[in-house]
Amino acid sequence: MVWIVEKKVFYHSLDLGFGRVKIPIRAKFEFEVRDGALVPDSLSKTILYNKQVLEKRYPSLDLTRLQRSIDDTVNHEIDNYFRACGYFGTESQ
Helix, strand or coil, X not given: CEEEXXXXXXXXXXXXXXXXXXXXXXXXXXXXXXXXXXXXXXXXXXXXXXXXXXXXXXXXXXXXXXXXXXXXXXXXXXHHHHHHHCCCCCCCC
């Protein structure tokens, strides 16, 4: 059993209709690996991005939708990381 902690920066592209904004997201995720495989339900993650600046600059932005979209981006990037490291195959967990 090994616990791994990773810190990565991912980018989320936000299409505003009149332009595109690239949002940097700092993600810290921890998970357990046993016998070379990811232990199901061991993943915990922390996501940080500058929400206050986005609220101030784009007041009509739907923050709930933005948060879901950012969560989807981070989950996708973490899945890609797991696949690249060989912790699970092509199916998503």
